[in-house]
Amino acid sequence: MSRLPPLLLLCLLPFASAAAEADKPSRADLQRVLERHGRSVVHVKGPRNAGPGVFVGSAGQVLTSVTPVGASFTGLNAATVEHDGKTLPARVVMASQDLQVAVLAAPDGAYPAAPVKVLRDGDSLDGRWLVGVLPAKKGQPARPVPARARAAQPPFYDVPLALPAGSPVFDAEGRLVAVVVKKHRRGCRVLPLSAVKVELASVDMP
Incomplete structure (x- = not known):
């Protein structure tokens, strides 16, 4: 296999970085x-623990980590879901220990669901830019931060962001693409919505 001359490689590096x-x-x-x-x-808030979740359906379906429920x-x-200053009862629709996620159902109503993006068969998040919102701290508001996803043990991906389990992860267009299932020392592990969809295929959603 022929190799590119070192000088040519040096010339190509800036173009690869720019791309x-x-x-x-x-x-x-990020603002979106x-x-x-x-x-x-x-x-x-569940019988085991508490954490963030995100509306994935306008009828009140909430995607979160399995941590609060089992x-x-x-x-x-x-479980209960705190939204818009109200504490709402929530039914556990699905809780998967293997995927480490749960889906809850709040009472019937109209809720501000996040737009979602489900990967097609054969697509991957590996190498893609994703955006997570780091929680607010004393003196600092919540802030969106981009990071590249890396493939982990299928169907999971690792993202170098310090996000708590249950946090949503978005693409650059502001669509929900994954949920954090756990934190680790290099960031967090996320599950794409495509894997959640497969798990829900045999479950009756409210």
Whole structure:
């Protein structure tokens, strides 16, 4: 196999770097994610724990980590969802220990669901820019931060962002593409919505 001359390689490197940066979410993209995050994210409290979740259906379906609830609570009103200053009862529609996610159903109503993007068969998040919203801290508001996803043990991906389990992860267009299932020392592990869709295929949604 022929090799490119070192000088030519040096000339190509800036172009490769520029192409990668061209795909990086813009300031406007980050602002759009922040606005959608603020509208659609809720606080979930279950019998085991509590954490963030996100509306994925306008009828009140909430996607979160399995941490607040477990498989034994499926079908029960075993959680609450805090949204818009109200605490709402929520039924556990699905809780998967293997995928580490749960889907809850708030009471019938109209909710600000995040727009979603489900990967097609054969698509991957590996190498793609994603956006997570880092939680607010003392003196600092919540802020959107871009990072590249890397393939982990299928169907999971790793993202170098310090996000708590249950947090939504968006693409550059502000569409929900994955949910955080756990934190680790290099960031967090996320599950794409396509895997959640497969799991829900045999479950009756409210």
